[in-house]
Amino acid sequence: xxxxxxxxxxxxxxxxxxxxxxxxxxxxxxxxxxxxxxxxxxxxxxxxxxxxxxxxxxxxxxxxxxxxxxxxxxxxxxxxxxxxxxxxxxxxx
Amino acid sequence: xxxxxxxxxxxxxxxxxxxxxxxxxxxxxxxxxxxxxxxxxxxxxxxxxxxxxxxxxxxxxxxxxxxxxxxxxxxxxxxxxxxxxxxxxxxxx
Numbered sequence: 371x372x373x374x375x376x377x378x379x380x381x382x383x384x385x386x387x388x389x390x391x392x393x394x395x396x397x398x399x400x401x402x403x404x405x406x407x408x409x410x411x412x413x414x415x416x417x418x419x420x421x422x423x424x425x426x427x428x429x430x431x432x433x434x435x436x437x438x439x440x441x442x443x444x445x446x447x448x449x450x451x452x453x454x455x456x457x458x459x460x461x462x463x
Numbered sequence: 464x465x466x467x468x469x470x471x472x473x474x475x476x477x478x479x480x481x482x483x484x485x486x487x488x489x490x491x492x493x494x495x496x497x498x499x500x501x502x503x504x505x506x507x508x509x510x511x512x513x514x515x516x517x518x519x520x521x522x523x524x525x526x527x528x529x530x531x532x533x534x535x536x537x538x539x540x541x542x543x544x545x546x547x548x549x550x551x552x553x554x555x556x
Contacts, residue, residue: 413507417547421534425545437530439551441514452518454510458532 377401381408381416389419394427397462403435405459409442413456420458435461470494474501474509482512487520490555496528499551502535506549513551528554 377396381389389406396404408416424432436459441452470489474482482499489497501509517525529552534545 411504411507413510414504414547417506417532417549421532421545421547425534434532437532439510439514439527439530441518452514454507454514456510 375400375402377404379404379406379419381406381412381419383412386415386418386422389415390422390427393419393423393460397428397432397460401462403459403461405457407455407457409444409455410453413454416456416458420460423460430463432460432462435459468493468495470497472497472499472512474499474505474512476505479508479511479515482508483515483520486512486516486553490521490525490553494555496552496554499553500548502537502548503546506547509549509551513553516553523556525553525555528552 377393379389379392379396393404393406406416406420420434424434436457438457440455442455443450444453445451470486472482472485472489486497486499499509499513513527517527529550531550533548535548536543537546538544
């Protein structure tokens with residue numbers, strides 16, 4: 371079986387620690403990079419999760435390798451609106 | 464008088480459009496770069512403001528030149544806690 375070296379976590383409405391632990395687990399299972407993705411109000415939580423992993427759980431072991439923001443259309447046609455998105459990639463040093 | 468070529472906007476609790484307009488005004492007054500800074504829950508709003516400026520008000524005229532996240536200590540000593548921060552720099556093309 372191939373080693374999974376890229377992980378991905380979608381940040382939603384659960385408590386931030388759920389996503390912190392999911393990220394740490396992916397690194398411990400051998401991921402070299404884990405990307406945290408969020409939309410709308412969950413964006414702040416994605417930043418919190420990345421910072422908690424980087425400064426506490428895996429201090430000195432991971433870096434932020436990239437941060438991208440963008441916009442996505444959501445809703446039915448006619449009622450579409452834009453929501454902001456973020457993708458934070460953490461990478462093992 | 465020297466031209467102000469760097470602007471800075473601190474995102475707080477006002478409606479997002481206030482910060483969008485403040486950003487557009489700084490560009491129209493000659494800023495080449497405007498940085499949007501936010502902490503905690505205002506982080507999502509900073510991303511919204513940057514995306515609205517980039518995709519609607521100054522479409523094709525500005526790019527995101529950098530995004531940084533970090534942590535800051537807040538509160539009195541003994542009761543300190545970390546809050547996440549973001550700095551999004553928009554730059555005229």
